[in-house]
């Protein structure tokens with residue numbers, strides 16, 4: 001089944017409550033991003049042969065991150081694809097302000113053209129993330145909560161280039177067949193495995209975390225001797241798309257919580273084009289996505305580049321982290337090892 005055929009399957013399209021116009025606009029946006037992602041995949045695959053050095057070009061994006069030449073090129077490629085279809089507004093990580101289109105168009109699109117780009121010089125997996133939302137005339141673009149998304153997806157540029165897609169009826173994965181430059185469906189109705197003992201967090205921020213996050217990590221580190229009676233494995237790739245793909249394949253949990261560093265009160269990841277689409281996909285695959293205190297899909301953005309904490313993965317772990325935040329008394333942190341002394345401290 002090719003991408004084109006996949007998109008015309010009734011399961012992919014019949015879920016839209018809206019009109020044909022809305023359904024076609026969503027399909028066209030997915031096609032445009034998929035097309036751009038094939039070009040991005042080819043560009044990244046050539047790496048230094050295409051002049052990609054991984055060096056910063058000297059400017060920074062709206063969030064203050066140093067912009068790499070490749071971030072900007074990927075942004076231009078996605079915008080060029082989306083400019084061929086009807087949209088009301090585009091929100092990109094790499095643009096300070098919205099790109100405005102036809103105010104009467106049925107959809108708007110938020111995207112991170114190149115996620116994990118700080119890894120590009122190490123030849124590690126990077127990706128493109130997108131979220132397609134309805135445009136309601138009279139309402140500011142991107143002001144609705146995440147559960148209003150019509151579709152969300154991400155592309156991983158790894159050993160394989162794969163597109164993970166949800167249009168609100170489960171999650172399918174398409175892998176790029178480089179021989180004919182089409183995406184082919186390799187997995188339908190992906191379900192996140194439960195009970196996987198794997199967690200991912202940037203532990204170098206430990207001293208900045210809130211207590212509930214420390215408590216959860218300490219439970220994992222205590223392994224078979226701790227309250228979870230199970231040994232855990234740890235992963236941290238530093239590339240959200242790669243972490244999400246692993247969770248869809250193997251389960252486990254990913255945390256980028258808020259912490260006490262200046263500017264990191266709501267973590268690092270951006271709500272509209274990182275947290276919302278990932279939360280949508282993870283929930284559609286039977287997992288959970290939370291800030292630690294509330295469901296990510298219930299959050300509505302007040303500004304384009306707003307950040308939010310993101311804790312996503314197997315439901316049992318996400319729920320445990322929510323209990324640690326919202327009801328520590330019920331969390332039953334009794335053993336001194338797991339009290340505020342903590343394994344990380346002497």
Ligand SMILES: O=P(O)(O)OC[C@H]1O[C@](O)(COP(=O)(O)O)[C@@H](O)[C@@H]1O
Nearest residue numbers: 112114115116117118202238239240
């Ligand atoms: O360097 P840190 O703080 O561990 O952050 C890593 C996170 O930042 C990101 O790279 C942010 O995305 P961008 O590369 O698009 O800015 C995520 O992919 C990743 O999960």
Ligand SMILES: [Mg+2]
Nearest residue numbers: 112114115116
């Ligand atoms: Mg990103």
Ligand SMILES: [Mg+2]
Nearest residue numbers: 093112114115
């Ligand atoms: Mg990015």
